[in-house]
Amino acid sequence: MYAKRLLWQETGNEELLAEAAGILRAGGLVAIPTETVYGLAADATNGEAVARIFEAKGRPRFNPLIAHVADTAMAGRCGELKGDALRLAAHFWPGPLTLVVPLIVPLVGPLAGEVAVHPLVTAGQKTIALRRPLGPAAELIAHFGRPLAAPSANRSGQLSPTSADHVLEQLGDRIDAVIDAGPCTVGLESTIVAISDEAPRLLRPGGLAAEAIEELLDRRLQRLAPGAHVEAPGMLASHYAPRAALRLDARRVEAGEALLAFGEKAPENAAAAVASRNLSATGDLVEAASRLFSDLHALDESGAAVIAVAPIPAHGLGEAIADRLRRAAAPRPGPASSG
Ligand code: TXA
Numbered sequence: 523m524y525a526k527r528l529l530w531q532e533t534g535n536e537e538l539l540a541e542a543a544g545i546l547r548a549g550g551l552v553a554i555p556t557e558t559v560y561g562l563a564a565d566a567t568n569g570e571a572v573a574r575i576f577e578a579k580g581r582p583r584f585n586p587l588i589a590h591v592a593d594t595a596m597a598g599r600c601g602e603l604k605g606d607a608l609r610l611a612a613h614f615w616p617g618p619l620t621l622v623v624p625l626i627v628p629l630v631g632p633l634a635g636e637v638a639v640h641p642l643v644t645a646g647q648k649t650i651a652l653r654r655p656l657g658p659a660a661e662l663i664a665h666f667g668r669p670l671a672a673p674s675a676n677r678s679g680q681l682s683p684t685s686a687d688h689v690l691e692q693l694g695d696r697i698d699a700v701i702d703a704g705p706c707t708v709g710l711e712s713t714i715v716a717i718s719d720e721a722p723r724l725l726r727p728g729g730l731a732a733e734a735i736e737e738l739l740d741r742r743l744q745r746l747a748p749g750a751h752v753e754a755p756g757m758l759a760s761h762y763a764p765r766a767a768l769r770l771d772a773r774r775v776e777a778g779e780a781l782l783a784f785g786e787k788a789p790e791n792a793a794a795a796v797a798s799r800n801l802s803a804t805g806d807l808v809e810a811a812s813r814l815f816s817d818l819h820a821l822d823e824s825g826a827a828v829i830a831v832a833p834i835p836a837h838g839l840g841e842a843i844a845d846r847l848r849r850a851a852a853p854r855p856g857p858a859s860s861g
């Protein structure tokens with residue numbers, strides 16, 4: 523498979539949009555032009571599609587992704603857009619600004635799942651990064667009708683792409699298509715601002731000057747200490763960690779434990795588990811990645827003090843899954859820690 527180049531025209535892009543939306547609906551990956559850099563997009567509601575983003579980039583970690591939306595209404599169905607966040611969105615969207623706001627927990631009922639993003643997009647956190655881009659990407663999202671999860675369309679550790687050729691050089695053999703709309707106008711990633719009950723924080727300087735944001739809000743943004751290099755600001759926020767302790771590489775289930783299995787072969791004594799989930803009965807790491815956060819949540823809700831986690835293969839997405847599990851298993855300070 524080699525990525526198809528879809529050439530964006532001044533007008534008459536209906537067929538192109540339908541083709542790209544078809545790929546996304548089928549769980550595929552489409553690189554999209556935005557005003558900042560090209561993004562590697564997948565349906566944000568489809569966990570396996572989102573997992574394929576990490577696979578294609580060769581990212582060894584599940585850091586949270588930006589959910590790209592078509593308008594403020596779509597954003598408001600994913601995260602809490604009020605106060606400063608709403609003012610910034612109204613003034614600077616569409617444009618190179620990403621807002622990190624509290625996630626709206628999807629309701630059960632007929633609306634559940636419609637626009638709520640998959641937990642892999644937020645890396646299981648209670649906040650979500652939202653951005654309304656300019657240009658063809660926005661048209662595609664409106665046509666598709668759902669948010670798109672998209673990191674920059676480069677291989678992990680390489681430069682962000684500002685043309686379709688850059689994307690193809692790095693990812694041509696790993697994605698389904700790229701929409702080629704020429705070079706990006708801003709060429710620098712979006713500015714990321716976190717809005718919470720505390721003062722707004724600048725998580726990443728980018729294509730929109732921080733001063734412009736401060737002027738609109740009439741207050742200073744909190745910044746990270748000068749010189750502090752944060753590659754993935756999302757990793758600093760308090761990530762979801764289960765209440766239960768995790769016991770990794772478990773080949774046997776002990777009495778009272780919950781079980782997170784992987785693959786066909788059940789660990790010894792699996793029947794004794796008080797609750798159990800299998801990340802992928804067929805041993806598919808893409809499926810496993812897409813289920814990781816929801817399965818951990820479900821097992822945590824069983825009330826078991828310990829979750830035994832079966833061995834996970836170390837190749838492909840297994841590396842990112844293991845990284846996430848190690849973080850969840852690490853001893854934590856405070857009352858939530860379990861001996
Ligand atoms: O301009 C851009 O922002 C481009 C285009 C494609 O939109 N996207 C981009 O995505 O730069 P990415 O994945 O390369 O960077 C997104 C950053 C990551 O550092 C991630 O940790 C952070 O956003 N992030 C995402 N969700 C977050 C959250 N809930 N809290 C804190 N940081 C978050």
Ligand code: MG
Pocket residue numbers: 673674682
């Ligand atoms: Mg990036």
